[in-house]
Amino acid sequence: MFARMYEDCGVELGALPSTGARVLCIASAGDTAAALQQAGHDVTAVDVNPVQLAYARDRLAGGATAEGSAETLMRLGRGTAGVLLPAWRGPALRAFLALGDPAEQAQRWRTALDGPGLGRLMRLALRPGGALAVALRPSFAHAVPARFDEVLRRRLGRTVAGHPNTRNPWMWRLLAGIEPPGTQPLFAPDVRLVHADVLDVLEQAPRAAYDAVTLSNVLDGPGPAFAGRLRAAVRRAVRPGGIVVLRSFREPTTTGPGWAAQDRSALWGVVRVVRLGADPAGTQDRRIDP
Incomplete structure (x- = not known):
């Protein structure tokens, strides 16, 4: 589906400690996982699509960037605009x-x-x-x-x-549809890659297994039942005080774009960065301002 990622990993890097965090992320094309691993974090990257995961594994080993379905659509659009x-x-x-x-x-x-x-x-x-x-x-x-x-x-x-x-x-x-001049291939072979649904991984993880999770826009598609399970699984799998990052194409319901304005990919209307509270009810959860 995706040959490159269109999520600014600077959001995650700015919210996490400088090094040493245990992070779960969506594998996608591997860009965010590579940036987190290169920053000194212990990274597990999950994807439910085996073809996408195999492509991410190849890129993280220094392989070439191909063209995915998303890039094909964008190339056709750019070609029309250029004409x-x-x-x-x-x-x-x-x-x-x-x-x-x-x-x-x-x-x-x-x-x-x-x-x-x-x-x-x-x-x-x-x-x-x-x-x-x-x-x-x-x-x-x-x-x-x-x-x-x-x-x-x-x-x-x-x-x-x-x-x-x-x-x-x-x-x-x-x-x-290109990288800036001088861009080097990805290389982060120590990223742990898992073929699974991210919800299953979170539900099966030991309690407080992660310091942070970054979940792309996994809530843009499923309904309330999935969202409820995901919320409960995150609270169990991420330690109190840990970080959760979520994106959405939706327009924000609160005033101002917040982290979405800091995400240089330009696509997202909502980027939420939340520090989990210590209490089971979650009343101490706190959004981290950009």
Whole structure:
């Protein structure tokens, strides 16, 4: 499904202690697991998809990056934009991604890239029944906000106005489908890879087995019963005072984007970073501010 990850591991690295944490994460394409292991943490990466897990294992051993289903869809979208919109063609787009001043990036985004043409293309591509809806499972599609084309354009604009492009590999991946110049292959062979559903792993883990879990957007698809089981399993498997990170495509219900504005991938509407309380009822849980 995914050849690269579109989640900024800087969120996890900023919330965890500097080294030595026992962390459970979603394997996906391996990027977050590699960053955590390279930072000195003891990492277990879980994925229910055996093909995705095998790909992550190969990348973590220094293997090449391929193209997944998500990247194929994005490549087709970028190709259409490049044909119709000069600012989205290769040289012009790479010049934009090489900028390092967020103020200049924001101005260029408003005047050159985010025009009526892009709006029409994204509205067509992200409409209900379009390529995105076909690619997503029906149970997951409800997590994508209405008029996601407009929502995503706002998130992209927020990101380029807040973070230097030249140091944002997630923006290079999303807009150009490539890594910034000088990017090295992943290499984190000590990551422990597990083929399983993350809920099963958490429910079967010893009590307080982990100092932190980062669960991507696993709650965007399943219903309340899964969410309840996951909450209980996390409380059992993560030590009191441990960290939980969750992402969602949904728009935030509270004021301000919080950690979502710090996640340089630009995709997420909600990024929650929570420190678990010591009491069984969880009344001492506390969100960690970015």
